[in-house]
Amino acid sequence: MSVEFSFLLVQALSGLASASSLFIIASGLTLVFGVTRIVNFAHGSFYMLGAYVAVSIVPWLLQIERSPTLFFVGVLISACVVGVLGVVMEILLLRRIYKVPELFQLLATFGVVLMVQDAVLYFWGPLDIAGPRAPGLRHGVMILDQRFPAYELFLIAAGPVVLGLLWLLMHKTRFGILLRAATRDRDMVGALGVNQALLFTGTLFLGAFLAGLGGALQIPRVSASAQMDLSIITEAFVVTVIGGMGSIGGAFLAALLIGQLQAFGVLIFPKITLVLVFLLMALVLVVKPWGLLGRPESTAGHTALPEGIMQPRGFAAAEKLLLLLAVLAAASVPIFGDTYTIKVATEVLIFALAAFSLNFLVGNGGIVSFGHAAYFGLGAYASGLLVTKLGMPMEPALIAAPLAGGFFAALFGFFIVRLQGIYLAMLTLAFAQIAYAVCFQWVEVTGGDNGIVGVWPSTWAASRSAYHYIVLVAAMAGILALRHVIYAPFGASLRAARDSAQRAEAIGIDVRTHRWLGFTIAGAAAGLAGGLYAFSKGSIDPTLLGIPLSVDFLAMILLGGMQTVMGPVLGAAAFHSIKDIFMPLTDHWRFLLGASIIALVLIFPRGLGGAYAALRARFSGGAP
Amino acid sequence: MDSIFFGRRALLAGGAGLAAAAAGRGAAAQGAPIRIGELNSYSRMAAFCIPYRNAMQMAAEQINAAGGVMGGRRLEFIFRDDGATPGDAVRVAEELLTRENVSFIAGTFLSNVGLAVADFANQRKRLFFATEPLSDAITMAQGNRYTWRLRPSTFMQTRMLVEAARGRTQKRWAIVAPNYEYGQSAAANFKRLIGGAIPGAEIIAEQYPALGRVDAGATVGALAQARPDAIFNVLFGPDLTAFVREGNTRGLFERRFVLSLLTGEPEYMIPLGDETPEGWVVTGYPWEQVEGAEHRAFVEAYRARFNDTPRKGSLLGYVTVQVLANMLNRANSLDNEVLVDTLRDLRTETVVGNVTMRGIDQQGSMGTWVGETTQRNGQGTMRNARYADGADYMFPEEEVRAARRA
Amino acid sequence: MTLLIVENLNKNFGGVVAARNVSFSLVAGEILAMIGPNGAGKSTSFNMVGGQLRPDSGRVLLAGQDITGLPPRAICRLGVGRSFQVAQTFLSMSVLENLQMALIAYAGRTRDMLARSSALFRDEALGLLNQVGMAEAAARPMGALAYGDVKRVELAIALSGAPRLLLMDEPTAGMAPAERAALMRLVADIARRAAIGVLFTEHDMDAVFAHADRILVLVRGEIIAAGTPEEVRANPEVQRVYLGTSGLRAALRARAAAHG
Ligand SMILES: Nc1ncnc2c1ncn2[C@@H]1O[C@H](COP(=O)(O)OP(=O)(O)OP(=O)(O)O)[C@@H](O)[C@H]1O
């Protein structure tokens, strides 16, 4: 009995140590979000940089003297260095984009993620770097009959200490009081006459400092590696969302929950620890739409112009010509292009449909999805499984793709459309990750992470050109159908609900049901795109449902301009071309991709479609 | 084969190239170059893939300096990042074949990428020389005529380790493996094989942390609680470092026998540093202990060229080029059907000795080293290492036939 | 017959009592004003009638039918049109499209995926805009209007469903005095002609006393007086609160200070 108890105790302590580490990182994320409203993907990169800087600085310091003091001095220096990098990012990038749509800011920080990944490889090399252990804390401490690392005891204490210091900072200093005020009401700070730029710079320093501290504190436990950023960022997001965005106390609570869930989860479900946290997040959001300690975002009295499709207008004569040319070009690719060109053109068409369906949600409905790839992937799986497992031909399998995408969009969407804003986006992410995990884990049916190969088209469609025409017809049909809906009363109702849900309800629109229907339609269209993709690649695998692909889709609609109807098509082509140009060029293509994303955000803050619209307005307005 | 010494002289193209390069400048290659498309996760899996590419380039240069292949044609590799996803990889493969006009393709690291490219190659009827992906499926259930793999598969490496445990007395085993195909199939292979090597052995605990996200404290705690006699570990990379550190502090490995896949490869051993545990039985590559003139020449050339020690990836890249060069010389044609037929049971003398591309499952017999971990000057290394020739650890032929028929 | 009966509505926000035993009624064609200082609970009461808020207790009857706790869209379909204190319109659309959208919604065609929304109900929409004097601005984007014009369009939206009851939370906020009087006259006119019951709040006492048939006075969630403008003006309790017709805020401050 005592054996059992001591084990449970130590397991709980392990959970506390993880929770502490997680909290330190997540507190920075939640702070930055609270003040700037920027969903900072680069927070994970700061964490990684904290670890890399620490494995460089700390051993050097320890050569002077192997003392605990110098170890922690090194850790703090590393955190400060990262804090300064946060300031650099704020001044060089964020400061220029506070006024652009929130999603653009998110995309820009994602560009930073890509750049930092390659920068780390460049400066520190590809090999993982193990840091030194903390002097004086190398040993294990006997707790009852179990040995427990002294360093983890220290970590357990570090979390609450950071929480306490943050509390003091927030309540006893002018900076902290402003931080809290800004978190509660952004406009108020402007009204108070505070130098907003300075406040934001300070926040970014603090946020990056905490991320860097989290990373630097990990070096006695894990080696610094170039994959640390993405592995921590999703977890940090989960913590902030469960806790309530902007709430530091909530983040602490959520980190405790997740730490214990993982510590005991590995005992009961050793295979699904990854998805457990997303299940928890989905559960919390379904029950508490603003997280545990989050405040509802005040939407009443909100009169800002919506970000998204404004007044959709028909094609002008010149644009009809342009469209015709584009279709002709797409149709003539098999005649003039080589098989690779055909393949790329086919993919662009498929992604155009997927991006268009996402913008149907984001641009037209104001429903931001971080997990749109889920429906794309589920459509691909439906097709792929029917062909490979049931031996069905391509034609019915392709019909199943939108049905599957639509079915799961309806299932997940039922819960998703109940939420708002960033919480809604995070729930889409949670469901996407759950779907991903099922495809990943259910090896007997889905082939696990290897996926399933042999998803090739029927013989009549097997040639690259024949399949290209199928995709051309299907994608165009999908896009034009969705476009038609945007101009129809249903599409207008979605825009109405986006502009003012209160007004929409007051004129008799059932906002939730309309959003649900919209979500389902977008899911079906994404599913069709996924089915088309599966046959173009010949295989399906879980990356088709993954976060990176969801981010790619977002990047496409943002590059294209989410406030234009046809922008996403342009965005899909542009994004694919950028990737296609840079990937063969260098190993550091991610750096170039990230840099071009940032450049595009800075140069075309309303996307290519937006730039075109502005140009057009200039011409028609300025002409005598 | 118990010795790690290779006494044989290199006979064929690769070795000849080496010898020529060592002797000075040979006749430089002429004629239209032979282009080979190489796609790999250079960005995502840089630790393995960049040394791999380095060695390939070095090998190609040596061969070209010594007169090239197929009677004087240069060997030229076109390297591409595969984006580490099947979707990107298939597109890149297409690009290599269409735009770059490569004769055939090679490479890939991740199993899902390898399998997707293999299926693509089958569709396009072009040779795909899968160098790194470990998944058994590539040569078994999902094998196809055009796909050949060089590196010893998950099954082969697991089998080498299990054989090394033969005669041990530990009966209660715990498994810890990353939660994806490689980890799962290594665990499955281990469960299947361990009973044969240690009668009465049973698996009493299993942990499958997500790849790259091991919660080391919780995992070590759960394993220790099961009180196993021995542990079979499949974790690698950052997961391994975290696991080993946590296990060392908590005493998980004390008086426990550990079998560990890939841990002896420099890619994973170097980060362990002075935390390298003592006495684990691992597969790996103790490059500084491998004797044989060819191998030593390879190590010296690599160090001189790149100012770095060779990794497992480097060895694999080098051997790949040796086998491919031999294939081209034998086939003397770029017709992919001829190339595929030439590969069938092709024997190549390489820096690791003889490598045969077994025809029945299209799996190379390249082996790896099995030994115990130890520390020297605060660095991890292997002792009592011996080269386990892959030929001795392949899938039984009946099994291959059954799997590939389906 | 009585169009609206509100019985003993209560609503608390945490410790704040926003409405306590609020009861009143309204007949068709009547114009009822609800006045009271800031934070008195006027908007809260409106929202409980309109369905935006669910009362803690009490009942709301519309033409005899219990509508307590129904969602706003259902209450809307039963013939209640409303405007909000902070005007709620569709900012991404043009003025005309706002009206078209409302008409589409009242016609129950929001799920139509085939028609082109810009072609629907054009004439009806223009007619409504004409009524509120906004026909000129039909093509302008909603976001470009002055706030007073936005309020006018919102009124047109509220009228587009041919409501039986109109709820207007500060309909003239942001308008010049002349505009206010014109708008209130318009509302009164429409209400009389179509026998619509109107419940409105205003801080502008001139508008209230000029147009209301009856007035409710709400202070701290409680109705302290009700009656015709003359009765309310004569009410000593109200007089204590209102020194004159425009001194509401000052009066309240004085009252609050007196009570400590
Ligand atoms: N959603 C809410 N949560 C908490 N308190 C609220 C909420 N809505 C209103 N209150 C509070 O209820 C009280 C009544 O508010 P209400 O908005 O109904 O007043 P009002 O009479 O409309 O005032 P005003 O003239 O300023 O519009 C106020 O104290 C207000 O702070």
Ligand SMILES: [Mg+2]
């Ligand atoms: Mg009010």
